[in-house]
Amino acid sequence: MTQDELKKMVGDLAATYVKDGMVVGLGTGSTVKFMVDALGHRVAKEGLKIVGVPTSDRTAAQGRKLGIPIKAVDEVDQIDLTIDGADQIDADFQGIKGGGAAHLFEKIVAINSKRNMWIVDESKMAPKLGSFPLPLEVIPYGSQQLFKRLAAKGLHPAFREQAGQRVLTDSKNYVIDLHLGQIDDAFRLAQYLNQQVGIVEHGLFLNVVNTVIVGYADGPKVLQAPERPNYRDLKA
Known part of the structure; x- marks a missing residue:
């Protein structure tokens, strides 16, 4: 499978986790683009009723074009689930994000979300962080x-x-x-x-993610991170 096929596979699967009535954080990046496309399809074909909270101007534009109602993070009471990509994830479910220069907005949306899901292809998994800048x-x-x-x-x-x-x-x-x-x-x-x-914000996303969907050639794998203190507690 090509890398784009892997990305589409995990994006389509992630979109199935979104339920009617949810407020959904919409990440940024090439993998998330497939997920937002899949959500737009569900909105159009199934009548799925959601509100999207984007992490970048380009994701906001994509969502609006697909008919997904878009609100800013300060316009919602809560975010049920944020689905985003990652540039690197280590064996302990810590991550680096920001390859698309959107990590400030991504982190703001993430820490205001009940749950966070990252969707990646297998190339983003690593024993330790750091080989990605x-x-x-x-x-x-x-x-x-x-x-x-x-x-x-x-x-x-x-x-x-x-x-x-x-x-x-x-x-x-x-x-x-x-x-x-x-x-x-x-x-x-x-x-x-x-x-x-x-420094306004760095791209280390520590103790943030709950679920990771990884695209492998033989199919996607859904991984659950251990429950632990969240990022807001780490910053205190």
Whole structure:
């Protein structure tokens, strides 16, 4: 199977977990795009009644085009289930997100959700995090000074660029990617990054996910993460 076929397989399966009347967090990325397409099909063909809370402008636009009612996170009382992708997931169900420069909105929606599901193809699974660069969303003002501090710490930062221009998030911030190779203590790194002035949010999603659907050539596998303190408790 091609990678897109694997992504569509898990996206279609994830859409079956959405029930009538749910408020659903809609993630961002190529795998989630298939899931949103599947939800749009259910809305059109089955009369499924849901509200989507998007994590990016492009997901919001896709949802509206498919006839999914869209609301911002502050316009809903609760989010029943958020379905999102991930750039890397380790053996302990911790994750890195932000390859699409949407991890700030993704994390806001995730921590305000009762349950979180990640959908990925098998290439996203790894024994440890770090081989995928860790994204940071940073405000432009002072970003060069922040960059120098991160470099001095040995975190191998690089501003994300496209066509020679720095990538801007939906909030008009920059993205700095940390090329770490391997992260031995994700919680300690997250604590350090949380303390750095100028970093709006990092792409470590720790103790966030409940269910992971992984696409393999022989079919999807549904994995359940252990119950543990959620991300909001870790930040306290």
